[in-house]
Amino acid sequence: MEFKINNLDNILSGSISESSVDGKIIATINGKEHSIRIIGLKNGILEFILDNSYRTAKIIEFGSSYIKMIMNGEQIVLKKHSKLTEILEKSLAIGGSSSGENKLYSQIPGRVVSIMLKSGDQLKKGDSVIVLESMKMQVAVKAHKDGCIRDIRVKVGDTVSRNDVVALIE
């Protein structure tokens, strides 16, 4: 199976080539054979021995084509790589900026301190639409695409949560 890790360009590979009744597993990863022994899995925490070294990973999410885990304190997303996903991603990227989602989401929770634009205003991708205050810092919620503001869904003083819709851009 082929994988892509986080935003690395490298395509990596891995497969399990042997697993015996006594619990020993042989896997081929990036062209090299490794011996693995599973210690256990509890509350999403996977522990195993890889070539005589202890390893642990906390599995956060598991989908049909990806797995998200924390390893050594860092989040790692492994995507299953195939020709089909590559083609799909490319075609999405082409149409991405002009069409797609109209909703502008707040990326952080915070309090609305100012609104820079009003309904009907034209704007470009990256323009600040509203300014939120969180942790004593001011953070702008920026337009994710070019367009025209159809609706501002918040007012100054409102508290918004992460992923709340703050405006509609068409």
Add this chain to the structure above:
Amino acid sequence: MGKLISSILIANRGEIALRVIRACKELKIKSIALYSDEDLRSKHVKSADEAYYLGPPAPAKSYLNIDRIIEIAEISGAEAIHPGYGFLSENETFAAKCEEKGIIFIGPTSAAMALTGDKMKCKEIMIKAKVPTIPGSDDILEDVDKAVEIAEEAGYPVLLKSAFGGGGRGIRLADNEKKLREEFEMASAESRAAFGKSGLYVEKFLQGIRHIEFQLARDSSGNSRHIFERECSIQRRHQKLIEFSPSSVVDKKTRSKIGEIAVRAAESVDYLNAGTAEFLRDEKGNFYFIEINSRLQVEHPVTELVTGIDLVKLQIRIACGEDIPFQQSDLNLNGSAIECRINAEDPFHDFVPSVGLIPDCNLPYGPGVRVDTYLYPGCNVSGYYDSLVAKLITWGQDFNEARVRMSNALDEFIIEGINTTIPLYRTIMNEKNFINGNISTDYLEKYKILNLMQTQIKERSLKTSDSSIAAALLYSEFLKGQNAACNSSKELSLSDWVRIGNIKNGI
């Protein structure tokens, strides 16, 4: 030693509230905590002897609510208030209110605070006390000729600043007279448009500056001490990120010379209790006073580790009227200490705040490692307050030992659920200019540290790819069915991960 007070109300939250509670416990003083709705489950509430409800989460209605805090002090019978840092710690109205109500404010008097808080006034006093300040105009300039005259005296390049500005607004750089005349016109027009007045002043532009500060203490008998320096040049947008002591550019002679100046600065405003004199140091080694911080600093542990002095206990003793129990000559600098401020901000995305539940965390331990934090597994990082979630401080016999211990402790430090500045510090601790003491306040930009961090995280992902792929294979092949705890989608059973062999739960 005389009798200490019996109770202290801590008008703060987070790690600094915990720090003060620990000092109270050592001194057998009752600790009284405060909490907003947001902090009901916070650690300082659990650790304190008593905890009183303040109000809604917003700081103005809770930790900045002077009337409410004074009311709780009276109800609880608190004899003193420790303000921590931030919030009301440098609020002279609050200090005055405590004085009026006969509650001991653990910090300077409101009168001294009023002087240190007024930058122009403070500069005036410092010039009188022969404390070196940044050369420039000591008042608003009448016209461009006056600006040129002062610039010639201070030496080019100079900064032209608006007295009404702030946050970098209206600051212009001029490296000769022609440029200064041009800039003066533009800056005064800009200032008039924004503030209705053209209040400009000129200041010498210092290059390759370092931010170095001296810890101070002064008691009510007028004994003053400086407790050595802290190097705070690693900053981002004027916010300190890393502090250490001693500074590599402060030798014994400079230490006592600038230390004496810092003491003079404290005496000239009749300072009381612990405080900090901040200086800028230029490439030529000149020190210029900028301000006195009239509070306990975030980075005080650095000084504690190299001197063995507990600054919070010292603060409490001074506030109770005791004299400082050591002479200047008693103080020794022992080894080296570094602090990293772990902030809940994403260094990969322009330091955007990151808040929420911390499902799990792993704090570092080991020789020379200290962690001041409010984190525990299951706690919440609130968006209402400061982004500082932990201070990691390491000590070593020399800078290098402290640095390597820091690097290893950062590797061990795991905070799940939010993004933090840990990856940035992992990069800095092993960066050659930092190692060689080649630093200034523009360190992050000058050496493109954020790019370096990006590259290193990719290298790390690649380095651990054998392990992460192994984990993915094991999980998808043998284990996913056993574990309902993680968020799996319905597609799970239709998983098209490659299947080899036919092993079920037998491993």
